[in-house]
Amino acid sequence: MKLYDIGDTIQGRDIWAIRMTQGARGRPLGSRPAVLYQGTTHAREWISTEVSMRLLEWFLAERRAENPEVVEILETSELWFVPVVNPDGYEFTFTDERLWRKNLRDNDANGDITNADGVDPNRNYPEHWNYDVEGSSSVISSETYRGAEEASEPENQANIDLVEDMADFRFAISYHSFGQLLLYPQGWQTLTMTADDPIYLALTGTDDDPAVADFNPGVGADLYTTNGEFTDWAHGEAGVLAWTPELSQGCEPAPDCDFGFEFPDDEDLVQTEFERNLDFALNVAKSATDPDDPASHVGLDTANLYLNIASLDPWKTNWTQADLRVDVSYAGGSSQPVEVLAKRAVENVTLHYRINGDAAQTDAASESPSGDVYGGNNAYNVYYHYLRGEIPDLEVGDSVEYWFTSGGAATDAVEEYADAGLSNSGTNIFRWTLDGFWIYNLDTKMPPGVQMYINNCYRLDAYVQDATLNKVKISESPYAIFKPVK
Ligand SMILES: [Zn+2]
DSSP states (O other): OEEEEEEEOTTOOEEEEEEEOTTGGGSOTTSSEEEEEEOOSSTTOHHHHHHHHHHHHHHHHHHHTTOHHHHHHHHHOEEEEESOSOHHHHHHHHHTOTTOOSOOOOTTOSSSOOTTOOOOGGGOSSSSTTSOSSSSBOOTTSTTBOOSSTTOSHHHHHHHHIIIIISEEEEEEEOEESSSEEEESOOSSTTOOOTTHHHHHHHHEETTEESSTTOEEEEGGGTOOOSSOHHHHHHHTTOOEEEEEEEOOSSTTOTTOOOTTOOOOOHHHHHHHHHHHHHHHHHHHHTTTSTTSOOOTTOOOOOSEESBGGGTOGGGTTOTTTBOOOOEEOOTTSOEEEEEEEETTOOOEEEEEEETTOOOEEEEOEEOOOOSOTTSOOOOOSSEEEEEEEEOOOOTTOEEEEEEEETTOSOOEEEEEEEOOOOOSTTOOEEEETTEEEEOOTTSOOOTTHHHHHHTOTTSOOEEEOTTSOEEEGGGSSOGGGSOOO
């Protein structure tokens, strides 16, 4: 084990990180894959520091007891712990205000820490920082004040330097409280999974079978949207898959449970909370050496190819990046692109298709173009990416079967669709293409799904059709009402 001072807070306190790996003292930084555990980004969430510290102590004790699983982890990987990300705020919760959340930035420079002060360290990271006013605030007294500029806070800078420069991080868990949730990216807009979702799913589980008992797993923005937040930054900018567990209050499931951030100072309850979270933390540690084939507590393996990840996680039903199946095409007289979510480690992904029962043909799938990215960064694709193939020469009325294979192995997925022909009347309001979607008949009533689709088209170019039936990029269209103005 080795202790590192990774930076100073606004008030000059040291921020400490502990590195645990076999032979840490003599070993160069970054020479083994690493996992980061951290607590108390938000000052009042004391249980998060307790869980991080107990995790550190558990690994140490099990190493000493020569638990083979732990010996293996520490001989092949590094575990890093930052038990207090926000030491100024943490201290302040002991001396002044138990429920203080932010750091101690003196926003109004009056020399005193009051309700006008503090930056929310979990809204200050340089990823979708200041994207909208729902996911963070520009009001200095707000609990989610994002700071004057991205990464303006020394506590954030210390964490950024740690993640980017000090180790080869693969995963990070940033403990918070409260809510009994296991949140993972993306957080900045709703209904948006990452390409690496199969790994999150395997490690985190689903609503019916979560990796932490009684916790509810899911994409962060399903709870509330955040921008400038740690896990989005870690994954989207640093390539480190990351979670925010929202720990318990210490009184669940009692119906009148309302301890909130004040987890009881009770040894049994604290230990129970730690133990409840141990398996998940351990599986993440075990997975550092092979992130795209993680140790799953819930028995989920990561597949090479996915056409519809919602079949594993029904919560993501109808999400545009989850369900890639093309059921109906309007490509009559032209061709239809189709996509698959594929593990990067798998080569030779091939599209197979059969038109009207004729002999199957193939097309080599290649990386999907990212389009005009709506809302910014789409680099949440460290281990998986979207691949695309093209089915040519379609006529109205054709019946098509298609599937993908990888590495010449057996069929991974089969779907069918019928070519319904282009129509811009009646109920055919959408024309989905993989470069975007069309909205027809804007003078008629919009269907209820429109707002969702537009919110959720970051990977795609979105188009509307104007009054003269020209295709207009939605970002340039007069229909600003359909943009996600928050
Ligand atoms: Zn928090």
